[in-house]
Amino acid sequence: xxxxxxxxxxxxxxEGENLVLNCSFTDSAIYNLQWFRQDPGKGLTSLLLIxxxxxxxxxxxxxxxxxxxxxxxxxxxxxxxxxxxxxxxCAVSKNPGGGNKLTxxxxxxxxxxx
Amino acid sequence: xVKVTQSSRxxxxxxxxxxxxxxxxxxxxxxxxxxxxxPGLGLRLIYFSYDVKMKEKGDIPxxxxxxxxKKERFSLILESASTNQTSMYLCASSHGARGGYTFGxxxxxxxx
Numbered sequence: 228x229x230x231x232x233x234x235x236x237x238x239x240x241x242e243g244e245n246l247v248l249n250c251s252f253t254d255s256a257i258y259n260l261q262w263f264r265q266d267p268g269k270g271l272t273s274l275l276l277i278x279x280x281x282x283x284x285x286x287x288x289x290x291x292x293x294x295x296x297x298x299x300x301x302x303x304x305x306x307x308x309x310x311x312x313x314x315x316x317c318a319v320s321k322n323p324g325g326g327n328k329l330t331x332x333x334x335x336x337x338x339x340x341x
Numbered sequence: 342x343v344k345v346t347q348s349s350r351x352x353x354x355x356x357x358x359x360x361x362x363x364x365x366x367x368x369x370x371x372x373x374x375x376x377x378x379x380p381g382l383g384l385r386l387i388y389f390s391y392d393v394k395m396k397e398k399g400d401i402p403x404x405x406x407x408x409x410x411k412k413e414r415f416s417l418i419l420e421s422a423s424t425n426q427t428s429m430y431l432c433a434s435s436h437g438a439r440g441g442y443t444f445g446x447x448x449x450x451x452x453x
Binding site: 258259261263268269270271272273276278316318320327329331332334 | 374384386441449
């Protein structure tokens with residue numbers, strides 16, 4: 228059974244810092260990996276989607292990498308801002324016979340302080 | 342802008358009521374999903390559907406059923422609501438075997 232772990236569970240940084248969030252998964256036979264952001268009481272917003280054949284994806288100040296063989300992904304946030312404060316979730320996808328079901332990590336709660 | 346729309350942001354229902362949570366997507370996605378999210382337990386898959394009238398049980402289907410009569414709509418049904426079904430419910434959709442997920446804004450259900 229796929230297990231997804233995110234470290235750290237919580238992180239507090241001063242504004243302007245570059246930071247890295249980590250995600251690891253136990254079964255490397257994935258179709259893709261997706262990073263999400265969730266604000267309190269809200270739904271999930273997709274940040275980046277990396278297919279299994281890709282090594283990284285970039286969007287603005289965000290860069291996500293994927294090392295499928297070692298079961299790891301990182302989300303790099305450059306020049307963090309208070310508006311980046313949220314919970315960040317990674318999820319991996321597998322398609323055992325129909326539909327691409329995601330398995331989620333438990334998230335990293337990020338606080339960026341002024 | 343592509344969207345997954347959940348009909349209610351907040352719902353309060355009484356124990357024993359039949360509850361319908363509606364989800365509509367405008368992206369022509371084949372796959373649709375219902376998750377619940379609870380503190381300390383993360384997101385757990387209740388049911389999913391990869392085609393009209395098709396449904397598959399997720400990890401925690403007990404106490405729930407679903408309906409998908411049209412491609413764009415996926416309904417979650419609580420046949421007889423109980424207090425342990427108080428939770429945040431999230432609907433999502435995706436395209437094909439490798440498409441990314443798009444989530445709705447969630448429904449916070451309280452059963453009293």
